[in-house]
Amino acid sequence: MNKKIAAALSGGAALMLVLSGCGGGDDTDQKASSWAKKVCDQWQPQIQKIEAANVEIKRVASESSKPDEVQKTDSAAFATMTESYKAMADALRSAGVPPVKNGSATQEAAAKGFETTSTGYADLKTKTDALDPQDKTKFADGLKEVAGGLKDVTKGGQDALATLKAGGLGPAINSQKGCQVAAAPASGQ
Numbered sequence: 001m002n003k004k005i006a007a008a009l010s011g012g013a014a015l016m017l018v019l020s021g022c023g024g025g026d027d028t029d030q031k032a033s034s035w036a037k038k039v040c041d042q043w044q045p046q047i048q049k050i051e052a053a054n055v056e057i058k059r060v061a062s063e064s065s066k067p068d069e070v071q072k073t074d075s076a077a078f079a080t081m082t083e084s085y086k087a088m089a090d091a092l093r094s095a096g097v098p099p100v101k102n103g104s105a106t107q108e109a110a111a112k113g114f115e116t117t118s119t120g121y122a123d124l125k126t127k128t129d130a131l132d133p134q135d136k137t138k139f140a141d142g143l144k145e146v147a148g149g150l151k152d153v154t155k156g157g158q159d160a161l162a163t164l165k166a167g168g169l170g171p172a173i174n175s176q177k178g179c180q181v182a183a184a185p186a187s188g189q
Helices: 003-020 030-062 067-094 103-130 136-166 170-174
Strands: none
Touching: 030 067, 030 170, 067 103, 067 136, 103 136, 136 170
């Protein structure tokens, strides 16, 4: 019943794995690297929280968990993701304008993308909280609806990363240890 959410969340996890792509080259601009370090140092704990939340959702999806445990776990995970993506947007803004062409516009567009994802997860939490775990059929149908919304929710974060890369910040961000994500261990299905 919750496997669809776990599968959809794997796409959300891929959003964060984009950050771990190729490392920056030797010609990475020092100012951009300095800016990226400020951002990535603040992002690292948020990325770790998002990874942990994804692991918990996958755990209850892969076990024979009771609907109320699934609801509680998913709700808590969505709350964590709401806070983490909001914190990532705040980190972008607090780092100052990135030293690239149209830096202010790039920064604001990326921050808004993360805020959109944060708001989307808040909506998914509200929908999850409204499900009735006592009615297993309706609960399963509700989870399918929640899972169906995950692709739209992660779009804002994906757009934010694409904006940063298009703005010329991809190599600087990818070279920062704080923005690199360890590959998630394989979990049983």
